Structure formats: structure tokens, C-alpha cells
Amino acid sequence: MTDETIRTVYLDYAATTPVDDAVVEAMLPFLGTRFGNPNSLYAMGRDSYRALEEARDTFASAIGAAAPGEVVFTGCGTEADNAAVLGIATAAKARNKGAHIIVSAFEHHAVLEPAKRLGKQGFEVSIVRPREDGIVYPEDLAALVRDDTVLVSVMHGNNELGTVQPLKELAEVAHRAGAYVHTDAIQTLGKIEWDAADLGVDAASFSAHKIYGPKGVGALYLKRGTPFEPLLIGGGQESKKRSGTQNVAGIVGLTKALQLMIAERETESPRLRALRDRVIEGILAMPNSLLNGGRDVPRLPHIANLVLKGVEGESMLLQLDNKGIAVSTGSACSSGSLEPSHVLLAIGCPPEVAHGSLRVTVGRFTTEDDVDYLLETLPPIVERLRAMSPVYAKMFGSGA
Ligand SMILES: Cc1ncc(COP(=O)(O)O)c(C=O)c1O
Known part of the structure; x- marks a missing residue:
């Protein structure tokens, strides 16, 4: 001894982070007595639906979305990244907009792997390299965008280095070429100010467990009008953008966690x-x-x-x-x-x-x-x- x-x-x-006590408290009713399926029409379902939509309202205004309908809840950050990269590129290509995408070299694998898959499906994939300081420079992106570029995905805050990308300027470069812009904002959410309208991106991924929320829940911001082919299809939940019964407790937890992050x-x-x-x-x-x-x-x-x-x-x-x-x-x-x-x-x-x-x-x-x-x-x-x-x-x- x-x-x-x-x-x-x-x-x-x-x-990852421990779940905040106040987040657990906010979630508990939805793991217990308030367990109704938010898509059911009777009172218990409507109760869960109200909680879900309140969470969507709160989350949407916290990230500067123009409307709650621009928030799609997902099963994790990885799913939001996968859905954005595969879903936007595929849908834009189907509109004959082209088949070229650009991702940065230091993306999380949740973005790199779907980009690789698109490469096998007939897309041309270009890689924009960050410089030694850990920043992707708009002029380096400008050298790669083309008329047929449909999607640019550059993460906001890098998860290994912590460097924050000039997202607004990068989005301007991509938009000038007619490309849509996705960003993995999983490390940034709650840590620094995040305003979708100001940053001008078309899509962004978030995850609850990096901000003292539960594991296994995330969100995808999808600006209205952005072409999108859903990754999960089935019952048509989340306005047909992500089928599957919503994780109401997790979503309530994600939203509460974000509110606490912003408050402190x-x-x-x-x-x-x-x-x-x-x-x-x-x-x-x-x-x-x-x-x-x-x-x-x-x-x-x-x-x-x-x-x-x-x-x-x-x-x-x-x-x-x-x-x-x-x-x-x-x-x-x-x-x-x-x-x-x-x-x-x-x-x-x-x-x-x-x-x-x-x-x-x-x-x-x-x-x-x-x-x-x-x-x-x-x-x-x-x-x-x-x-x-x-x-x-x-x-x-x-x-x-
Ligand atoms: C930048 C970044 N993207 C994606 C992910 C994946 O998120 P999740 O664990 O919610 O699937 C993480 C977390 O490891 C991350 O840090």
C-alpha cells in the first residue's frame, strides 16, 4: 500500500467534454416521462414536438440562421460533415452545376473520407493546403476554384492546431465562382462568436459533445436554397433532410449546452x-x-x-x-x-x-x-x- x-x-x-449538470437536468424529462415520439399526433407526441421545435428555434438564433428550418439535427458531428459534403456535391452535380470540389488538406476525416468517396464517384477533388501558420489563405483557394466547382469545404477552427480560418473571405472567393461553402465548425461552436449570416457560409456542422453536451447528437446548418440530397432516407423527418426519429433529449441537451457556453x-x-x-x-x-x-x-x-x-x-x-x-x-x-x-x-x-x-x-x-x-x-x-x-x-x- x-x-x-x-x-x-x-x-x-x-x-470530448463532460456533460454539464444543467444539461443533464434539461435532458432528463425526455428520457423519462416525456418520451413521446415528436412525430406522433397525440398529446405526448405534440409535447415532444414542441420541445424539439423550441430547441430548433433557440439553436437557429444562437448560430445566426435566418430561420429555424435551416437547422437539421443529426446523430453526430461526423454525420453532419458526411451529409453536407456528399449531399451538397451530389445535389449540385444533379443540377448540372459541375463535378469539382475543393477541401482543405487539414480537414477532419469526417470531411476527407466523403471527399475521397466523391473522387471515386466521378468528382474531381482538389486540395487546398494551409500554410505553415495553420491558415488557409483566400488567394490559395482562389487559385483552385473553377466555373465547375460546386463545393468548397474548409473547417473553421482546426481541431489539432486551434487556428481559425478566414471563413468570410474564403466564402466570398468560393461564391464568386458559384460554389457552395461548407465548414466544419465543430471545434468553434460556443468557443468564439458564430454567426451564419455574417460568415456567409451555406452549410456548417456542429457537435454537442465538444461543448458539455451529450455524445451522439449534432446539427447541420443548411442555408435555405442550398441543394441537398439527404444521406439518411426513410420516414422523412427533419423536413426530409434527415430521416430517423429525432433524439429529443440529445437535441434539448445540445441546445442547452450551447446556451450555457454563450452565457459564460x-x-x-x-x-x-x-x-x-x-x-x-x-x-x-x-x-x-x-x-x-x-x-x-x-x-x-x-x-x-x-x-x-x-x-x-x-x-x-x-x-x-x-x-x-x-x-x-x-x-x-x-x-x-x-x-x-x-x-x-x-x-x-x-x-x-x-x-x-x-x-x-x-x-x-x-x-x-x-x-x-x-x-x-x-x-x-x-x-x-x-x-x-x-x-x-x-x-x-x-x-x-
Ligand atoms: C473538427 C471535428 N470534426 C468532426 C468531429 C467528429 O464529431 P463527432 O465526434 O460528433 O462525430 C470532431 C470530433 O472529433 C472534430 O473535432
Whole structure:
């Protein structure tokens, strides 16, 4: 027996968040007594329908939609991304508008995979690369758009880097060529101001579990008049844009979570930004470390992504986990081989450097103490890993 208890420090809020107590409370009636199907005509159904439509009204005005009917609730953020990319491109092509789409190189796989599928279905897919600072520049997009471009999809806030794209300007470039614009705004929702009308996009994806709402519920903003072929077909719910009985409890939870995020944003954003900067400064004080993405570009308040050169990200993650710290690395383990993050490669980070990336994301329950615990725990881990690393020895000679 030892009396040393390991602290648990969660620093992976971009991966998911705990459900807020007030969100649970708002959801509970719809998991219990108010369980009617919102598409049923009797009183219990009408009760659920009213809750669903109230949530739609609230969500629509919170994101600056022109009408509640522009919000389609989905089963997750991935579904919203899939539905937008496949649904808009296919429907626009059917109107003989062309078969060329553009996506950025650092999209989430929920956008990249449907784009790849469209490529196999006769679409031409162009990739716009972000620059080293983690930004997709409007002039780089302008060089790729064509008369037959039907869809441009560029994410708003990047989930690994935290860099925020000049969406309004990108949308203007795409619209000048007659293309529709989708954005994955899953990391941005609730974190920074989000106004569909001001940004001028035609479609946007959102997810509840990144904002202290439940997992398995999302939303797709679809501007009126945007061509769209639904992904899920069947009973015709969600104005025929997404069949399937709506997850009323989840949707009520998503909306409540967004309201809470907006209500606390003015005080919470600067607090998160300060914590994030404490992480960045603390890690940059370690030798041979660097920040991914530009320091002075627009950034989400909660994401810091750094590289510790010559260290394997997974080993760092597991050793931090042994000390009770949950963080993420840019690398993804696929089919037994360790692939460096496609996001870091997209901004020109060499693969051997990208392997040493660490993503730290702060949130509602993160304290300065948590950050200091990370900053105390990390250096000896990095030193140990570097001492064993042939890559580090090759890069900088032996020793950390
Ligand atoms: C930018 C981005 N897009 C899409 C997703 C997928 O969302 P969901 O987990 O709700 O399917 C995530 C979450 O991992 C994300 O961060």
C-alpha cells in the first residue's frame, strides 16, 4: 500500500467534454416521462414536438440562421460533415452545376473520407493546403476554384492546431465562382462568436459533445436554397433532410449546452486563453520544442499544439497517462503503424518532427494547478525519452 494517490488531470477537452449538470437536468424529462415520439399526433407526441421545435428555434438564433428550418439535427458531428459534403456535391452535380470540389488538406476525416468517396464517384477533388501558420489563405483557394466547382469545404477552427480560418473571405472567393461553402465548425461552436449570416457560409456542422453536451447528437446548418440530397432516407423527418426519429433529449441537451457556453463565454474565453498560453510558454521553455501553427494568427482559446523534437508522441502520452494526465498527440495509430498527423504534415511539419507532437486542450474544469502539474511532470519524461531516442541523438547529438 502506498499513500501516494495519483491525481487525474484531464487536458483533452477538444476530444470530448463532460456533460454539464444543467444539461443533464434539461435532458432528463425526455428520457423519462416525456418520451413521446415528436412525430406522433397525440398529446405526448405534440409535447415532444414542441420541445424539439423550441430547441430548433433557440439553436437557429444562437448560430445566426435566418430561420429555424435551416437547422437539421443529426446523430453526430461526423454525420453532419458526411451529409453536407456528399449531399451538397451530389445535389449540385444533379443540377448540372459541375463535378469539382475543393477541401482543405487539414480537414477532419469526417470531411476527407466523403471527399475521397466523391473522387471515386466521378468528382474531381482538389486540395487546398494551409500554410505553415495553420491558415488557409483566400488567394490559395482562389487559385483552385473553377466555373465547375460546386463545393468548397474548409473547417473553421482546426481541431489539432486551434487556428481559425478566414471563413468570410474564403466564402466570398468560393461564391464568386458559384460554389457552395461548407465548414466544419465543430471545434468553434460556443468557443468564439458564430454567426451564419455574417460568415456567409451555406452549410456548417456542429457537435454537442465538444461543448458539455451529450455524445451522439449534432446539427447541420443548411442555408435555405442550398441543394441537398439527404444521406439518411426513410420516414422523412427533419423536413426530409434527415430521416430517423429525432433524439429529443440529445437535441434539448445540445441546445442547452450551447446556451450555457454563450452565457459564460465573456469570462471563460480569457480564462482559457490564459491557461492555454501558460501551457505554451511552459513547454516552449523546454529545449528543442516548438509551437505548431503561427503564434499571432487567430486561434481558438482552448487548443495548444506543440512538438518536443526527438520524442515519440505516443510514448509521451502513455507516460503522462501513468501520472494521471490525459492529453492527445497529433499521431494516430492506424493498422499497427504509427502515422504522423495529416494536419501537421499539411502545414509542412516533417514527419520525424510531427511524431513528437502533443495537443493539450483546456476546458471548464482546468485550473492553473492542473497546468502546473503538467509542466512539472512533462520535462523529466521528455528527458528520459530523449536519452533513449536514436532520433534525438541523430538530430541534436546525445543527451536531452
Ligand atoms: C473538427 C471535428 N470534426 C468532426 C468531429 C467528429 O464529431 P463527432 O465526434 O460528433 O462525430 C470532431 C470530433 O472529433 C472534430 O473535432
